[in-house]
Amino acid sequence: MNHVFYPKLLSVLKQGYSKKQLSKDLFAGIIVGIVALPLAIAFAVASGVSPEKGLITAIVAGLLISLLGGSRVQIGGPTGAFIVIVYGIVQSYGLDGLIISTILAGIILVAFGLLKLGSLLKFIPHPLIVGFTSGIALVIFTTQIKDALGLHITDMPSEFIEKWGTYFSHLGETSLVAVGITLATILISVYFKKITTKIPGSFVAIILVTLVVQIFSLPVSTIESVFGDIPKSFSLTFPNIDFQQLHIYLAPALTIALLGGIESLLSAVVSDGMIGANHRSNTELVAQGIANIITPFFGGIPATGAIARTATNVKNGGRTPVAGVVHAITLLFIMLFFGQWAKLIPMSCLAGILIVVSYNMSEWRSFVNILKGSAFDILILLVTFLLTVLVDLTFAIQIGIVLSALLFMKRMADAGAQPGFEVDSDVLENYSGLPNEIGIYEISGPFFFASAKQYSSTLKSIGIKSKVLIIRMRHVPFIDSTGMHNLKDVVKEVQHVGTKVILSGVQPNVMKELEKSRFFDLFDRTNVFPAFDQALNQATQLLEEINKTASSHH
Template sequence: MKKGEFTPKFFTLLKAGITKKQLYKDVLAGIIVGIVALPLSIAFAIASGVSPEKGLITAIIAGIVISVFGGSRVQIGGPTGAFIVILYAIVQEHGVNGLTIATFMAGFIIMGMGFAKLGNFLKFIPYPLIVGFTSGIALIIFSSQIKDLFGMPIESLPADFVDKWVVYGSHFTQINWVAFAIAIATIVISLFFIRVTTKIPGSIVAIVLSTIVVYYFDLPVETIESKFGEIPNSISMPAFPHIDFATIKALIQPAIAIALLGSIESLLSAVVADGMIGGRHRSNMELVAQGAANVFSGLFGGIPATGAIARTATNIKNGGRTPISGIVHAIVLLLIMLLMAPVAKLIPLSCLAGILIVVAWHMGEWHHFFALFKSNKMDIIVLLTTFFLTVFFDLILAIEIGMILSSLIFMKRMSEATSIKSTSNILDSNDDFGDKLFEEELAEIPKDVLLYEINGPLFFGASQKFQEVISDLNQRPKILILRMRNVPFIDATGINRLKEICKQLQSRGTTVIISGANHEVKLELLKANIYTMLNKNNIHDKISSAIQRAKNILEAESKNKS
């Protein structure tokens, strides 16, 4: 076991000490994230088929547990859009009580995954699969908001994607144009208010304006109050749900679905956060905390929670660097729930629909989705299979089939990458630096240059290890040469990790040079715009020219300084 693997980051940071300056930044970031989380928590709860206060309870209870006991220093926990698909279906089939029990069960499953150290394996999920099901979820979220977007008087919606649109088609003559105008205004403000100021979230401005206009002019649109009644301004005492074998049997599949999706999203969020702050999360401790958060959320009648990528990014951008910001965000939501519930009930549902449509747009990351069409055909197959299975069938089925496909494709590509040479061919062949030994080559490398050689395919299973090795560089060289002569192929996950590493190194002033990539790998690098990112002059066929390029860069820098 790694030292401190199951120690919460918060405890480690408290032991090391947190400066007053950082404490101030964390409190400020927590206040901002709490305000951002308010409409999202309510909107996610309503879209999941439950009352709005359940979203707030989840953000408060789970948010504190995840921040205090999590393995990431900046993770913000709470309800997220990714769960909407699963939760709505559970509520339709098993009711709100069934969802509470499934959340409780899922918490123990996630904790078990953490203690079994499965967090180390969840990192290896292929990038096309992640983009496929994330984009599929985004499309389903958009689809679920059409009713409130147009203010249609529909009592209940089916969970199935196609059935929803059949129902919409039969109600398109009953559009509430006032509700539609509010939703469109919300979308525009949420997307473009950042041009006015980055301090106040556009979604909050949209909520305040739409609520005031609807209340003052008594506009004929549905609000939280007209749909759900009063929002409770208190949190009920925890209660253990009644669970017997029949209940477990009925809810085990939904609970596993919640556990898998929650685990994947929380670790994805933690990885994204690591890239933004240059840190390293403890994946297994993060899973244990996420599991505990879901157990407590279930006890208090909340819904599933996980790491929220958008709120975590907001936290980082506003200076949050310790779990204190996550704790403050939960306290802010608690104060709002206690003091502002009578006002929150006046929020128009069409405004919340507009906010969720913006969430779906950002969640889909469609530029990544379409960028993958430039990659290998096998990656495209995994992407589209996962996407369509998520939209038209089931998310867990999509992940299962996506993983099976990725594994089969990997085995096929590995078999193609294996070659057999005769002894004479091996003896007669020279590498791209002549017949010098590797140790002799190192002698020619300048002082401020590091050379790393990658041996083997850079695919989804190896990409995490590659990122960790490069991120663990004890020194920050002026130039890093990545020698890829022994990389038979690179897949979309490897490309994505390589781009992340290059961006991170370039932001710290390190020039990256690639040497020896074969024709197929260079083709993938070209399609992924890495030639443009690194400058095509920094991609070489031979190690000798790569080292010479490094010397030229150092000489040019030396002349500029003198």
């Protein structure tokens, strides 16, 4: 299927849809709807808009993304990554400005999809993604301190350092009740999965904490005291668009589109790995675009694929877009019939949920891993991280991409200056006499963010079909952390299905990077050979052992 736009739902229905799968999708959809409830409200409140806007986004955009999207299991809705951008746009341009920026972002996303740029967004380097994700996580954590401590500060500064200054100067006004609620929420959210993974901890936390606050009428601010009632209805809203002023919204719109595109495709790739499927990246972008064009008219905020909710969907048995549709309908029912109780949720309880979200978003393990890697990757990581936290996300992404491109040029120039590294000139490149169970894949050129995706998908498809896979790396002058991230993923997946992997002709500086990134924690070092003929001997031996074991079992 080489259409630019062909929703997965159509493919699923064409292949035939069983009752058994329907019941699994129904269950997964209801669970994800329950997971999405506290998050949708918390993301809206943290973004500086009223709580129902988060629910509307999860319902309308969630429905459209599942109906039209290119992934079987993607769940769409408001996400943590957008809190920082949305808050900034609302502060600078007001609600109308947010609606216009979101609609423009939707149009840009549709254009990305129709121009088949889905594959290009995968070229964003790994350190850049980790840099801005960790930065956003720290910013979200920072914005939640006020509610977590129950401080009543009327005018909060928007800058990161000034915010912390304000917090420290108001520490004396901390409400112990608010701190207790925040801590209780965090503990329930994190540890409830030890009791059952079927019901999300954050949902249990919200219900228990809200009940306790109501029964003992504890003195804390709630959604109602800050925002008033949560409306039970949808209405169409049309912003006042001044066409002379449209250009001001292009920068925020482009940030929403880029971040939304990257986050959705990242989520689709992660879920592909979980269910062993392939998403259609251009269809996914068009669907995300349509969702962002339509949702603002109902009063929603930007939406994208949500990694945590998508993973929850997969873990609970969702395997088709029907689960995503059920998740949207579940939220609609909750909003219509239980909305009047949602307003009783304490603000410090939402702060607790968002602190857990920011911890999970922070990717601190990846952050620490990249810091052990090459100087280039560390530079991209730290620059994007610091700009996200201290300046703003739009600027951070722009500078990060320019920096990645410049460093790539420098690396290519350095790689071109290295003498060739060739051991196997006497082996004629003829693989025809080899057994079919031995797969050979040669990577030629740098294994870096622009080629990593392509290399790893080919490697995966060869590796899964073979019993032994030889990866020839004699022509790889360098590997960056995106390449490393993808190589590790492929080796894990291929070894998981029982294929043995052998590396051949690894250059000294690539070997150094492999050691630094702890690649040999998951890979047997004795299967790395300087020359191809040695690798081939080892492969033949391994194949004989595998076949012997298999025949003795029969």
